[in-house]
Amino acid sequence: MDNSFAFEKRYEEFESQHAHLVAGLEGIADLKERRWYATVLLGRLILIYLLQRRGFIGDGDEWYLQNKLGQSQQRGAHQFYTQFLQVLFFQGFCLPTNERPAEVTRLLGQVPYLGSSLFWPHWLEEQYPDLKIGDRVFEGLLSWLSENPWHLSETPLPEQQPAAIDLRQLAQMFEQFWQAQQFNRFYLQPEVWAALWQRSLSGFIVQQVNQQLQTTFTTLADLRNGLNEPVCEYLVQGILPQLSVLDPACGTGSGLLVALQLLVEIYQPVVTYAQKTRSPQLKTWVKTWGLDLATSAYSLKKWLLSQCLYGIDRSELAVEIARLQLLLSLMASAPTVSAIEPLPHLDFNIAAGDALVGFVSVDEAGFDEIPPLSSGRRRRSPVALQGNLLQPLAAETYRMILAEKNISLEHYRDQTSLMAEVGSVPRYVQAEFLRDRIDELNQQAQAKLNQLLLNDFSQKHGIQYRFSQGKWQKRLLNQADMAVLNPIHWGFQFQQILSRQGGFAVILGHPPWGAIGPTAESFCQEYATLLAQEQISPPDFLKQKKPYLDNQAIATAWQQYESRFGYVNEYLRVSEQYRHQNVGKSFRKRLSQELLYLERCCDLLRPDGFCTLLLPAHMPHEADAQPVLKALLQQTQLDPIVIYRNDPAWFVGLKPTFQFCLLTFQKGGSTAQVTVIDQRG
Incomplete structure (x- = not known):
């Protein structure tokens, strides 16, 4: 059988199993969340199946899940998910053997302690504690797993051996599946x-x-x-x-x-x-x-x-x-x-998180500054200082949070395996305490840095939230508007890399392309439940959305969705973090994601570090890109930018006529001029 045909057949089966799992989930009404949890559960089951194939579970039982399903059905119908799998997830894989209750050990048999967040209670499981899934769903899923040959390696089998699903093919399945969820079909x-x-x-x-x-x-x-x-x-x-x-x-x-x-x-x-x-x-x-x-x-x-x-x-x-x-x-x-x-x-x-929104560096010195008094009463300066809306996070507090987080992180990464028992506190409990403390510190800092970001938006740049209720109106931004952006505050989250190493050594990626703004694709993904309720198929909406905006519910949702992009665009347009993004043009102009990523990656790269990005073919020639390219010439050794056609195929799922470019630079030094090499033939 042709390898590409075999892969497509297996991928269709993968999609089908996911769809059956989505349909069989009871207890989550929201379609988007149901799909999300089905993906989480499918991933867990694949991992467990690969564990049993390696003989790492159930005393080497390669039919562990199937046998446990049969035993569960003997005790009663439709109990496999609630009375076996959930116990396996939350107590089996999350507790060392000697810490498990005797009844759990009898139920599960020999199960390794994974201690991984993959098996901690998911937020969807906590939000929907009454989840149910019938046995028939698992019968089909386990049959699919057992009927396919698996090769548990990233190295493909020799050509003379029968084709099997190796980890590279599984990665392609997940990638193709994820792109399909975003209404793309290429990777x-x-x-x-x-x-x-x-x-x-x-x-x-x-x-x-x-x-x-x-x-x-x-x-x-x-x-x-x-x-x-x-x-x-x-x-x-x-x-x-x-x-x-x-x-x-x-x-x-x-x-x-x-x-x-x-x-x-x-x-x-x-x-x-x-x-x-x-x-x-x-x-x-x-x-x-x-x-x-x-x-x-x-x-x-x-x-x-x-x-x-x-x-x-x-x-x-x-x-x-x-x-x-x-x-x-x-x-x-x-x-x-x-x-x-x-x-x-x-x-x-x-x-x-959003790699483009958030601070690369944090101005600790500004946290304690207090605005001056004027006209006998306190009022904010037109360009407010960072500390105004950040209380009670002072520089001292920030440094303490950062220091404790870094110490905890180093201890967790480097010393977990070397920990001795402390009194009656087992090593795994100490490790979990460290993980929880790091998460707590991250959340604490994230909330306060989001407040600082709100200050940057509102007080420093005067940006407001624009929305439509018949006509466009404005309101002040709030903390919820920052939280929905899910910003990455690089200066805190990766402080050790940025401060101690000067940045990342190697950055490589294929960032999103196109303008920052609303798209029908992302709307369909976010409002999948609403579209289903209104009996509107995503393909129809993608083909032509205008007629569906006559639907009041869809129109309201689209307005709410569209409004989020206004204040983000304006901020990225005026923020000092993106000082090379077309200075002097209209604040309402949409910015190109690829140019924003290019500038951000340059800021995140250490001196002498290497960066490679896949970008649109037109990028080197467009006027909007020239300020960023000029900055690269001044501070990097910029390799010739090479433009390609997708022939031979770099991207699966795109036509041979699709065009793109490869941009590579090393930070430090300078380059005389931008050189473009056209390999399109």
Whole structure:
């Protein structure tokens, strides 16, 4: 069978199983939330199935879920979800073996302690505690899982062996599924991701080694062939601890998966060399990590996931899928079940939020400033100081929050496995306390930084919320308007990278394109329940939305949806953070997302760091891009911008005539002029 045909057939089955799960969910009326939870549940079940295929669950029972479903049905109908799966999720995978109640152990059998947020009670499960799913749904889903061959590796099987679903294909399924939810049907080929990451990581690592050691390596292959003690010592002590890699629009994690695998391939030869050398530094490194040839891939992946890989996306669901896939990749490398207890916590590195809205740096000094008195009474200056609306967050308070968060984070990442029992407090409880405390500090700071952002919008720039009720009206912005934007405050969330390292070492991504503003696609995604209630199919709405705006409910929803973009556009247009976005033009002009991402990535990049972005083909020539490109010429070494056609295909699902460009630069130095190379043929 043709591989592409086999993949499409399996993807259709994947979509069908998701649809059956959505239809079988009882207790969530909202269609969007029902689809969301179905995706979460499907991801959990795939992970558990892969665990049982590896023999890591139920004492090696490769039919664990099927057997447990049969046992549940013997006790009574339609109890599998509520009386088995929920216990497995919340008590089995979230509690060490010796902490589980005896009845839970009898019910579940041998189950590893994963300690992962993937199995913590989801906010949808907490909001809808009376969720029910009939057994028939799981019968079909488990049959689908068992009927398909699975190859639990990121390396495809040899061509002479029967085609199987490997983790790369599963990643493509999730990516295609997610794009379909956004009414897109295209995604970047895994081979393209691999080539781009290879180029970016190779450029950064090879240059760092050459500069430090006065070597003349040209490629990673040259470097691997020339490994010696000084090179290995610098790789593990000088580069790896500072190697922060970011995808600023990571989606379901396809790019990060490739980056993770490539980094493992880069460092595994170093592990092999370090195990044979007499270098005290390398021996200490191997001993500290507990590395050996059997566990090196797993140990490297675990460290890289905690310390090196970072991803941001606007969609919470996409981020949840990305975390799932990265943990699947990790578990595929685990030599034994004991190695995965517990899994790393990825919520600190792979986060949901708007990469464009929020502070790259935080002005601590401004927090304590008080506006002057005027005319015998206190009033705000026309350009208010940051502290005015931020009380009681003073600079002292902010620094304390930041310091405690950083200490807790370092302790959690580096010392969790080394914790000793403290009295009657088990190690896993200490780790959970640290995680909860970090989350609490993050939420505390997020709320107060959002207040600072509100001040930036309202007091500094005078931006108001515009809405239509027959005619356009205005009101003051409030904290809810900031919260709905879900801003990423880089200066707090990634303070250690930005302050200690000067920024991210390598940034690579395919950011969203097009103007910031309302689209029919995102409206259909957000208001799926309303469209279903009004019996309007998304394809019909996408084809021509104007007739449906005669519907009062749809018109009201569209006005509410559209109004959110006005104050965001105006802020991005006047904010000092985007000082190169067409200065002097109308505040109401929509801004291009790709240019905003380009400027933001430059600000997030460390000196000598590498950035690569896939952008629209017209970008180098459009007038709006010239201020940003001029800034890049002044502060980066900008490679020639190369324009391509999608032939051969970089993007699955797009026509060969589709055009795009690849922009790459290294921060530092300057470039004489923008050079464009046209490879469209």
